[in-house]
Amino acid sequence: MPSFRELLLSQPYLLGTFVSFNDPYSAQILARCGFDWLMVDMEHSPLSPAEMTAMAHSTVAASGGNCSPIIRVPSHGVEWIKWALDSGAGGIIIPMVNSKKEVEAIVQRALYPPAGQRSYGPFRAPFADRRVTATMADYKEHTSSQVMVLPMIESTEGVANAEDIMRADGVDGVFIGPVDLRHSLGLSGPDGNEPAYLAALQRVLELGRRYGKPVGILGSPNWTARLVKMGFKFVMLAGGDAGILAEAASALLTSSRESIQLQA
Numbered sequence: 001m002p003s004f005r006e007l008l009l010s011q012p013y014l015l016g017t018f019v020s021f022n023d024p025y026s027a028q029i030l031a032r033c034g035f036d037w038l039m040v041d042m043e044h045s046p047l048s049p050a051e052m053t054a055m056a057h058s059t060v061a062a063s064g065g066n067c068s069p070i071i072r073v074p075s076h077g078v079e080w081i082k083w084a085l086d087s088g089a090g091g092i093i094i095p096m097v098n099s100k101k102e103v104e105a106i107v108q109r110a111l112y113p114p115a116g117q118r119s120y121g122p123f124r125a126p127f128a129d130r131r132v133t134a135t136m137a138d139y140k141e142h143t144s145s146q147v148m149v150l151p152m153i154e155s156t157e158g159v160a161n162a163e164d165i166m167r168a169d170g171v172d173g174v175f176i177g178p179v180d181l182r183h184s185l186g187l188s189g190p191d192g193n194e195p196a197y198l199a200a201l202q203r204v205l206e207l208g209r210r211y212g213k214p215v216g217i218l219g220s221p222n223w224t225a226r227l228v229k230m231g232f233k234f235v236m237l238a239g240g241d242a243g244i245l246a247e248a249a250s251a252l253l254t255s256s257r258e259s260i261q262l263q264a
Contacts, residue, residue: 001065001130003146004090005172007036008214013228016070018240020045024058026241031063038067039236042084043074043095049083056087057127065130070150076102081109082119088128088139091148093175098157100164107170110149112140115170148172150216154180159200166207173214173233176204190238191223205231 007014016037019027022045030038040047040055047055056069071084072093084092092110097103108116122144126134129143151165152158154177158165166174178190178197185196201217208215214233227235239247 001060003143004037004068004070005146005148007068008173008233011036013232014234015224015237016234017237017244018072019055020047021241022047022051024051024054027055027058027069028062030241030244031059031067035067037070037090037234039093040069040071040089041240042080043072049087052084053087053124056089057124060088060128060130069128070148072152076106076109078109081106085110085118085144085147086122086125088122088125088143089147091150091172093150093152095152095177096154096158096180097151097165098155099161100168103151103165103168103171106151107149107168110147111170112144150175152177153204154178155184156181156200157184159203162204162207166204166211166213171213173216174204174208175216175234175236176201176218178218190218190220201230208233 014036016035016039017030018039018041019030020041027038038059040052042052052071056071059067059069068090070091070093071087071089072095073080073084076094081092094106097106110116110118112118112120120140122136122139125139126136149171150173151171152175153162153165165171181200182189182192182197187194187197205215209231216234216236217227217232218238219227219235220238224235224237
């Protein structure tokens with residue numbers, strides 16, 4: 001099955017969304033809808049390491065390996081990075097990375113020696129591999145090198161230090177958190193045409209092109225095409241499992257009520 005890294009190299013863009021329910025069922029459903037990747041969100045959802053691991057495995061199994069699970073950890077802590085990687089996920093997204101010092105510490109926690117200090121024990125990683133022959137040794141020797149470390153740039157400080165973050169050894173790309181970035185700029189909402197915001201996006205995209213590292217972002221439906229045209233390689237569609245459920249339920253209820261009224 002292609003890794004998330006291989007998909008990014010072979011496709012012009014990847015579309016995903018996020019999962020936040022404390023159950024693998026939503027991951028299974030969305031993984032079969034055709035998304036290229038799903039972000040399991042531990043930052044803004046109270047997901048346990050066990051739940052996160054089950055969701056990563058379910059994403060791969062339900063999609064036949066065609067949808068990559070990416071884990072957003074809640075912090076830079078070694079325990080969160082270790083648990084997320086040992087699930088066998090195709091990559092990790094790390095929130096609120098603002099400096100060279102922070103990103104270097106993250107890389108040390110994410111990579112096996114000699115490049116880093118990641119502790120060995122990926123007991124559950126083989127179960128995120130569609131191959132029934134996958135083993136811990138195979139994960140260590142081959143699969144782990146394909147796993148992507150993706151710091152989030154979502155503040156004015158992060159944008160100012162974006163070059164240090166982007167060019168750090170072990171960093172495979174970055175993900176922009178537009179809402180927090182806009183808050184940091186004194187703006188509101190998930191997107192907009194303000195010059196300061198667009199300049200921040202363009203700076204990170206330019207650095208991505210310079211260092212050959214893909215840039216991802218959260219995107220609202222009205223902005224998705226524009227973001228891809230700008231050069232974002234992987235876009236996480238807003239809403240996630242909860243938002244998609246609410247939107248679909250609301251649409252179903254509205255259409256049902258309208259049909260009843262028309263026949264009254």
